[in-house]
Amino acid sequence: QVQLVESGGGSVQTGDSLRLSCAASGGTFSRYPMGWFRQAPAKEREFVAGISQIGDLTYYADSVKGRFTISRDNAKNTVYLQMNSLKPEDTAVYYCAAESSSWFPRDPRKYDYWGQGTQVTVSS
Secondary structure, eight states: OOEEEEEOOEEEETTOOEEEEEEEESSOGGGOOEEEEEEOTTSOOEEEEEEOTTSSOEEEOTTTTTTEEEEEETTTTEEEEEEOSOOGGGOEEEEEEEOOSSOOTTOGGGOOEEOOOEEEEEEO
16 A cells, blocks of 8 residues: 655746656555546646656647656655646645556556645646
């Protein structure tokens, strides 16, 4: 059983940056592909970014490509989401997730473990 805890959210202005962290425990972190998702009020949870077990493969939603960067440090059991040039439409609760079997990076249904989420609010 993997436990995931996100941190680093907050309230920022348009154009600012934030770095989210997701600390994992209870499992062998390097075995799991990881993903970041977000959910805005009254909207479905959507894919933001994904990273393979050793970080050699990354995937991004078109809406964040070029602004967000996903990375991981397996020695620290942590995955990160660097968010630059933030926009009001990035406002959401951000979740990290771990996948324990076949990896479909963009499909939230394929992820087995989820954190509790961290709020990101971007004001204009």
